[in-house]
Structures are given as structure tokens and as C-alpha cells.
Amino acid sequence: MAEFNLPINSIVKPGKHFPAPEGAVNTRKFSIYRYDPDTGANPRVDTFDVDMDTCGPMVLDAIIKIKSELDASLSFRRSCREGICGSCAMNIDGVNGLACTTALADIDGDVAIYPLPHQPIIKDLVSDLTNFYAQYASIEPWIKTDTPAPPDRERLQSPADREKLDGSYECIMCACCSTSCPSYWWNSDRYLGPAALLASYRWIVDSRDDATGERLDEVEDPFKLYRCHTIMNCAQVCPKGLNPAKAIAETKKMLVERRV
Template sequence: MTEFRLPPNSRIRKGVTHKAPAGAGEVRTFRIYRFDPTSGENPRVDTFELDLKSCGPMVLDALIQIKGVIDASLTFRRSCREGICGSCAMNIDGVNRLACTTSMLDLKGEIKIYPLPHMPVVKDLVPDLTNFYAQYASVKPWLQTRTPAPPDSERLQSKEDQERIDRPAACILCACCSTACPSYWWNSDRFLGPAALLAAYRWIIDSRDEATGERLDELEDPFRLYRCHTIMNCTDVCPKDLNPAKAIAEIKKMLVERQS
């Protein structure tokens, strides 16, 4: 059966509190999920009080400041700090988003930070995305053709055809959408999830691709595609304002249309 409660070794206990230094100006409190698999201990939530005058305005700035000044063992992924690499996706105040593009001014009160939901945790805020990436690879996210490429030019595409794939192709694979989806929580071993399905859609509607039928065949499955129950959390949380829910609906529509 689906597990609605965390297993005993995942239940969260109270953590340590790091008080702000005396004379700190603008203090903001962070409650951050901590887990170290090598310690053999259950996860805990640590409290950090941070002087906002000491760092930049984004949640990622605060995390970097905490790691640099208060607790060097705090572990999280980050790279571009401008919303294009997708590394710093985490659950901030109950919503999956990128720490680098989330301003602390937009959040009220204490800031609660957890790893992306319902994924195995490698350490602290770092989820194990192995299955997520494997599912992306499984939809063959590359151009498949039978017609040989023109010897003296690129494979051409009209401006309109390019515009159709322009948005779906902007996915940064941060996993905010898939890990916000209850269907993905319960069945991530078989349901591909919104991110992989959006990628599949991007290649299905690519005017240069010649494997549209095979791609649809591969998706026509009660679990791979049809576990999507149009909950729409994916579209709600996408930090790039993409619409995986609509892409999935379009795939379902194409599967019906090719039957009659």
C-alpha cells in the first residue's frame, strides 16, 4: 500500500538552534531540514537566525551565508544562481521552487526549507534524482529521423514550428514539477511524471522529428502517462512558467485523435 506516514528512520526530530549574534540588525529565522545518512540518526530541523544585512536578498544567498558563516556542513546544490541550471530546487515554505530566484521579501515569517518532497535524500537538501534523470533518458530526448540530413544545410523548421517547441524546450529539469505531483509521489517507479512527459511532448511536436508515432506508442500506458489525473501542481510550481499539465493533455488528445 501507499505509505502515508514517514518510515520510522525518516521521522523528523528537533534540531539545534543557532542564535543570531548580539547586535544583529535585521534577523530572519530559517528552519532547515538536516539529514546525514552516515550518522545513523533521524533527520532533524535546525534553526538558524541570520542577519539579513549580511547577505543578498534571495533564499540561496541566505543558504550560502549560513554555510559560509554558521554551519559549513549544511549541504545543498547550487550553481548558476540565476534560474537556468535548476540545481537549487527545494521546498521553500511548502512550495517547490528555486532558492536562487526566490526573494526572501516574498516570504512571510520563518522560512522553512526542505528537500524536494518524496525523494530519497542524499544529504540535507540534496535529493537523489537518479530515477528522475533515468525517466528523462527513457523518452529519448533527442531528434530521431529516417530522412538523412541535407548534405549542405541544417534540417529546416518554420518559425511557427519553432515557436511551438520554444516553451517546452525551456525546461531546466529542476524537478520542481514532478516532485510536486501526488501521482508521482505514489507511483514514481512507473509514472514518468510531468518533467519527462513535457520533454516527450517537446519531441513529439518537433516538426523535424520522424519518430512521433513510436514516441506516442511508448507513452500509451496506464502508468507512464495516464497516472496524470490533471492535478496541475506541476504547472503551479514551475519556476520557468511552463505548462506541463497542458503538454500532458495534448499528448492524451493526440493518442485519441490517431484512433479515429
């Protein structure tokens, strides 16, 4: 059955408070999920008072400032700080997003920061995305052809066919969509999730790919694909403004069309 009784150490307890340095006047409270599986202690929510007069405008600026000035043990992933690497995906103010492209000004009141929902935690805001990446690999995200490329030039694609890839090739695999999806929470062992299915669709509609049928065969499954119930959280949270739900619906449509 569903997990009605959570394991004892999954209960999140109040944590430490880190006050702002002396003299800070314009402070803002950040509540951040902390968990270290190695200690065996329960997860906790630490609160940090951050001096906003010396803090950058984005959520990532604030957590970097917290790590540099208040608690160096805070763990999170980050790299490009411009919304293209997808490393700093986390649950900010109850919504999945990239810390680097989420402005602090767009959040009302205190800022609550949790890791991506329903994934194993490595430490603090670093979630274990092993299964998420493996699911991406399982859809074989590379071109598959039976015909060799012309010897003197690349494979051609008409501008109209190239346009079909718009809205699916831009995915940065940050996992905001999949980890916001209730179907993915309950069945991520079998449901591929919006990110992998968007990637699958990107290759299904690629005019240069010869494996369209095999790709459709591969996702035609009550769990891999049909766990999507058009909840649309994926489209709502995607930091790149993509719509995985539409790609999944198009995939279902193609599956129906090829048998009706």
C-alpha cells in the same frame, strides 16, 4: 497498501539552534531540514537566526550565508544563481522552487526549507534524482530521423513549426514539477512525471523528428502517461513558467485522435 506506518527514522525531530552573531539587530529565523543517512540518526530541523542586514535578497543568499557563517556542514546544490541550471531546486515555504530566484521578501515570517518532496535524501537538501534523470533519458530526448539531413544545409523548420516548441524546450530539469506531483509521489517507479512528459512532448511536436508515432507508442501506458490527473501542481511551481500539464493533455489528445 499505502505506507501508513512510516519507518522509525523518517520522523523529523527538532534540531539545533544557531543564534545570529553578536550585535545583529534585524534577524530572521530559517528552519532547515537536516539529514545524514550515514549517521543513522533521525532527520531534524535546525533553526538559524540570520542577520538580514548583511544578507542578500534571495533564499540562496541566505543559505550560502548560513553555510559560510553558521554551519559549514549544511549541504545543498547550487551553481548558476540565476535560474538556468536548476541545481538549487528545493521546497521553500511549502512550495517547490529555485532558491536563487525566490526572493526572501516574498515569504511571510520564518522561512522553512526542505528538500524536494518524496525523493531519497543524499544529505540535507540534496535529494537523489537518479530515477528522475533516468526517466528523462528513457524518453530518448534527441532527434530521430529516417531521412538523412540535406547534404548542403541543416534541416529546415518553418517559423510556425518552431513556435510549437515554445513552452517545452525551456525546461531546465530542476525537478520542481515532478516532485510536487502527488501522482509522482505515489507511483514514480512507473509514472514518468511532468518533466519527462514535457520533454517527450517537445520531441513529439518537433516537425523535424520522424519518430512521432514511436514516441506516442512509448508513452501510451496507464502508468507512464495516464497517472496524470491534471492536478496542475507542475504548472503552478515551474520556476520557468512552463505548463507541463498542458503538454501532457496535448499528448493524450494526440493519442485519442490517432485512434478515433
